[in-house]
Amino acid sequence: xxxxxxxxxxxxxxxxxxxxxxLREPYDAEVHHVNPTCGDEVTMRVKLGDGGxxxxxxxxxxxxxxxxxxxxxxxxxxTGTTVEDSLAVVDEFTRLMQGRGQVEPDEDVLxxxxxxxxxxxxxxxxxxxxxxxxxxxxxxxxxxx
Amino acid sequence: xxxxxxxxxxxxxxFPILSRELPGGRPLVYLDxxxxxxxxxxxxxxxxxxxxxxxxxxxxxxxxxxxxxxEAYEGARDAVAAFIGxxxxxxxxxxxxxxxxxxxxxxxxxxxxxxxxxxxxGPGDEIVISEMExxxxxxxxxxxxxxxxxxxxxxxxxxxxxLDLSGLDELVTERTKIVSIVHQSNVLGTVNPVAxxxxxARRVGALMMLDASQSVPxxxxxxxxxxxxxxxxxxxKMVGPSGIGVLWGRRELLEAMPPFLGGGEMIEAxxxxxxTFAPVPHKxxxxxxxxxxxxxxxxxxxxxxxxxxxQIRRHEHDLTVYGLEALAEVPGMRxxxxxxxxxxxxxxxxxxxxxxxxxxxxxxxxxxxxxxxVGHHCARPLHLRFGIPATTRASFYxxxxxxxxxxxxxxxxxxxxxxx
Numbered sequence: 001x002x003x004x005x006x007x008x009x010x011x012x013x014x015x016x017x018x019x020x021x022x023l024r025e026p027y028d029a030e031v032h033h034v035n036p037t038c039g040d041e042v043t044m045r046v047k048l049g050d051g052g053x054x055x056x057x058x059x060x061x062x063x064x065x066x067x068x069x070x071x072x073x074x075x076x077x078x079t080g081t082t083v084e085d086s087l088a089v090v091d092e093f094t095r096l097m098q099g100r101g102q103v104e105p106d107e108d109v110l111x112x113x114x115x116x117x118x119x120x121x122x123x124x125x126x127x128x129x130x131x132x133x134x135x136x137x138x139x140x141x142x143x144x145x
Numbered sequence: 146x147x148x149x150x151x152x153x154x155x156x157x158x159x160f161p162i163l164s165r166e167l168p169g170g171r172p173l174v175y176l177d178x179x180x181x182x183x184x185x186x187x188x189x190x191x192x193x194x195x196x197x198x199x200x201x202x203x204x205x206x207x208x209x210x211x212x213x214x215x216e217a218y219e220g221a222r223d224a225v226a227a228f229i230g231x232x233x234x235x236x237x238x239x240x241x242x243x244x245x246x247x248x249x250x251x252x253x254x255x256x257x258x259x260x261x262x263x264x265x266x267g268p269g270d271e272i273v274i275s276e277m278e279x280x281x282x283x284x285x286x287x288x289x290x291x292x293x294x295x296x297x298x299x300x301x302x303x304x305x306x307x308l309d310l311s312g313l314d315e316l317v318t319e320r321t322k323i324v325s326i327v328h329q330s331n332v333l334g335t336v337n338p339v340a341x342x343x344x345x346a347r348r349v350g351a352l353m354m355l356d357a358s359q360s361v362p363x364x365x366x367x368x369x370x371x372x373x374x375x376x377x378x379x380x381x382k383m384v385g386p387s388g389i390g391v392l393w394g395r396r397e398l399l400e401a402m403p404p405f406l407g408g409g410e411m412i413e414a415x416x417x418x419x420x421t422f423a424p425v426p427h428k429x430x431x432x433x434x435x436x437x438x439x440x441x442x443x444x445x446x447x448x449x450x451x452x453x454x455x456q457i458r459r460h461e462h463d464l465t466v467y468g469l470e471a472l473a474e475v476p477g478m479r480x481x482x483x484x485x486x487x488x489x490x491x492x493x494x495x496x497x498x499x500x501x502x503x504x505x506x507x508x509x510x511x512x513x514x515x516x517x518x519v520g521h522h523c524a525r526p527l528h529l530r531f532g533i534p535a536t537t538r539a540s541f542y543x544x545x546x547x548x549x550x551x552x553x554x555x556x557x558x559x560x561x562x563x564x565x
Binding site: 006007012015016037038039040062063064065066122125128 | 500501502503504507508511519520521525534535563564
């Protein structure tokens with residue numbers, strides 16, 4: 001039923017086996033974001049390398065499967081890519097999440113993050129999915145400045 | 146009706162929403178009455194009838210509608226006063242909700258407009274609350290302490306979810322001006338031992354207030370028998386509408402308190418540089434009140450009285466006993482609150498290892514149409530005390546059944562399968 005479209009296998013996999021979890025050194029910036037309505041939280045560190053490379057995205061946090069899986073997927077998508085490319089993914093992900101289920105996701109840009117498409121139909125959960133991604137955007141801005 | 150056997154199926158027919166279907170043909174299993182209750186046809190019809198036939202402003206219009214509306218509004222005050230055993234109808238102040246009632250009392254303390262010694266508050270004075278309070282019985286007192294320099298203190302909570310009275314005499318002292326605690330916890334279900342705390346408050350000359358938002362809807366509450374000074378509760382949790390709450394206070398205290406909000410209706414006479422105020426309760430009811438909502442609350446207490454509050458209490462007690470036993474079957478289940486139904490209401494908050502309450506609530510809703518509340522239920526300090534960010538909460542009311550509890554348990558087994 002509806003829940004099955006929200007809890008995609010890929011999301012549950014990332015929740016049960018988070019990728020790249022744990023805060024690591026070195027880093028350029030660390031941010032802490034919370035979702036006051038549900039208490040979900042994430043701490044995120046970003047280390048940038050030469051040529052606009054994203055060298056590492058490390059994180060820790062607590063919360064629901066959506067928020068924690070979103071952080072794990074973000075880690076996979078952003079690490080090793082460039083700041084520019086990763087922010088393009090963040091923008092597309094944000095557009096999808098805020099689209100109330102009406103937006104057709106660009107799978108080429110989103111990769112695994114497309115699994116979160118179902119979340120957009122649940123306004124109360126959109127913030128969960130966006131938590132880590134907004135934290136990443138914030139951390140990148142702080143890293144570059 | 147009160148002497149008949151409690152027939153939950155007949156009760157359910159009084160609540161139109163309980164027979165609706167959710168998208169996908171799921172029946173509704175509403176286990177979120179601690180958050181807000183559903184409304185019986187009697188309340189809905191009374192409010193509609195008033196809007197269709199009698200509506201006008203209250204207290205100031207001289208025409209037929211004005212007088213009918215005023216009569217219905219004041220009739221609701223009579224009904225509420227009788228329902229809670231208030232010694233006088235003028236002791237019932239209509240507010241927007243329980244939060245406003247609590248704020249109203251907090252605002253009376255340390256207010257230079259007031260002159261009564263009992264409400265004087267400053268550095269060295271103390272306010273006592275508890276760790277199991279809803280934010281609405283924490284934040285107004287924090288703000289008061291900040292305004293006045295008074296100190297905020299609180300009762301701890303035991304591991305079992307009871308008020309820890311072991312330090313009562315050290316906590317409530319001659320420095321205490323007011324003790325404000327919850328009557329029945331909105332998370333733990335715990336019913337607090339009011340008499341023990343009150344006895345100490347009286348010995349040291351402190352006033353005492355109860356947040357009764359979760360007790361007045363669920364059990365007979367007699368404010369005179371309780372013996373406290375102030376009681377706050379809200380309409381929407383007791384089959385009435387939202388937008389209407391109640392402050393009950395001892396008349397002599399209400400008269401000694403300064404006004405809260407200023408405006409129309411709360412005055413006696415106004416000059417450009419000062420005003421005199423209306424007698425209680427109107428002194429505390431500035432502006433056009435929630436007229437239809439108050440009348441709806443009047444209908445709600447009529448309905449609850451018809452069913453019988455003692456009958457409701459017993460039904461919910463049975464559900465609580467059943468629910469505590471049924472939930473224990475779920476692997477890893479941790480109930481936050483007393484493990485037995487003694488001095489405990491039908492509010493079951495719990496955690497399941499490895500699964501966040503938001504995921505529990507989402508799957509229960511999506512898959513089974515079971516409405517529960519997830520999160521910290523506006524009691525974040527209590528969750529911090531138990532070292533958890535959130536719980537899932539099932540809360541029962543007069544229209545809930547053991548079948549619905551069975552559905553919840555089946556739902557939780559499914560949730561565990563999804564995350565297994």
